[in-house]
Amino acid sequence: MKKVHFIAIGGAAMHNLAIDLHNNGYLVTGSDDEIYEPSRSLLAQNGLLPAEIGWFPEKISSDLDCVILGMHARVDNPELLKAQALGLNIYSYPEFVYLQSQNKQRVVIAGSHGKTTITSMILHVLQYHHKKFDYLVGARIEGFDTMAKLSDAPVIVIEGDEYLASPIDRRPKFLHYHPHVALISGIAWDHINVFPEFQDYLHQFELLAQDVPKSGSLIYDETDPLVAKIGAVEYPDIQKYAYRAHPAKVKNGKTFLILPNKKELEIAVFGEHNLKNLNGARLVLSQIGIEEDEFYEAIASFKGAAKRLELVAKNEHTIFYRDFAHAPSKVEATTKALKAQFPERHLVACLELHTFSSLNKNFLKEYAHKLDSADTAIVYFSPKTLEHKKLPAISVEEIKAAFGTPHLEVFTDNESLKVYLLTKRWRGSNLLMMSSGTFNGLDFAEISNQILQ
Incomplete structure (x- = not known):
C-alpha cells in the first residue's frame, strides 16, 4: 500500500x-x-x-x-x-499525474477559455461508447463520480491549466503533461498575478505547442488570431488540425447542428463558443478512435459541465443560468451566447469580480464593453475580497469607467443586489449570473423561486 x-x-x-x-x-x-x-x-x-x-x-x-x-x-x-x-519525494499534482500516465496516450486540452467544456464533451462521448480512459477535468460532469481518475486505461484526457503547478514549481501545469494530442481553444490574457506581461502569458501556449512530439497532433481554433499564429508555425512531423464553430441554427430557443449529410441534430448546449468547443472535441476524439457518426450519436445527450451555462431554473417566461465565466473573454462569449439564443428576451447579466486579475486596477480595462450584449448589465464586487487579496480599493466610478457599458449597475453588498433582482419584473426576461465565486453566499435557490413566481 x-x-x-x-x-x-x-x-x-x-x-x-x-x-x-x-x-x-x-x-x-x-x-x-x-x-x-x-x-x-x-x-x-x-x-x-x-x-x-x-x-x-x-x-x-x-x-x-x-x-x-x-x-x-x-x-x-x-x-x-x-x-x-x-x-x-514532493510533487505538484500535474507532476504526479504525469508519472502515473507515462505509458498512456496523453490528451491535453488547453486554452484561456473553453477547456473545461471541451474536456467534458470528450469524456461524455468516451463514456457513452464504453471506452476505457483516465481523466482530469475542472468541473463535475453528469455520470462521473469524481473529477479525476487514474487506472490502467490506455489513454488519459487532461484539462490543461496554464496556472502555476505549485508554490515551488513556477511552471504552468500543462507543461508537465507532455501530450501526444494537444488542443488550444483560445488565448486571452489571464492570471495577471503570475503573468504580469501578456507576452509572457502567450509564451506558455507557444511552449505547449512546441512540446507536442513527432507524430503527435495539434488541434487549434483558427478563428482566434493568437492561436492561429501558433498553429501556423511549422512543427516537424506534427499533424495540425484547425477548427471553427460547427455549422448550426437556432430555432425557438433551441440549437440544432447541421450535420455533413445536411440533417439536423438538436443539442443541449448553445452559443458560438460552444459550437467551437464541440468541433474541437470532435477532432480530438477522431485522434483517439471515435468515428464521426459515433461522435454525433453521443454528443446529442451532452448536457454541459457544472457551472458552464448551467440551468438553475426556468418557466415559460424566464430562464435563470449560472456560469463560471470570470475572465473578460469568457464573460463576453457567455453573454453573447445567451442573448443570441433568446434574442426576443430582455437579458439581465450579472458579473462578480472575484479573482485576483479581475480585481486588479491595471487589468480592469480588459473588461471594456464585454457586457454590452446584455440589456441590463450588473457588476458586483465585495470590498472584503479586495482586503483579503491585499489589493487597493476600487470605486464604483472606476468600475463603470473600465467597463464602458451604458447604464451599468454596480453593487458592493449582496443583500442590495438581491433586493434589486427580486424587485425587477421578470416576465419575458432571462437572468445570467457569472462568477468563479459565490456572490458572497447569495442563495440562488431563493432567488430563482421568487423571480419565477
Missing part, C-alpha cells in the same frame, strides 16, 4: 485526486487551512477530511512514499519544510 500525503487537500483537483487514490487502495492523508464545499463533504464521505484545520508537521514522516503539494500552500508551509528536510 502506497502512503501519500496531500498538502492543501481541499483544492478542486487535489481533493478529487486524493479520493481517486484512496479508492485505488492508497493510504491517503491530507491537511489544509481552509476547506470549502463541495470539497469538505466529499472528503468527509470518503473518510479523508482532516480532523483539524491547519498545518501539522507531525503528519510528515519518512515512511511516506510521496507528498503532493497544492498551489494553495505557501513556500514556508511547515509541512512542506518538514518534507524537504526529510528528503521526501
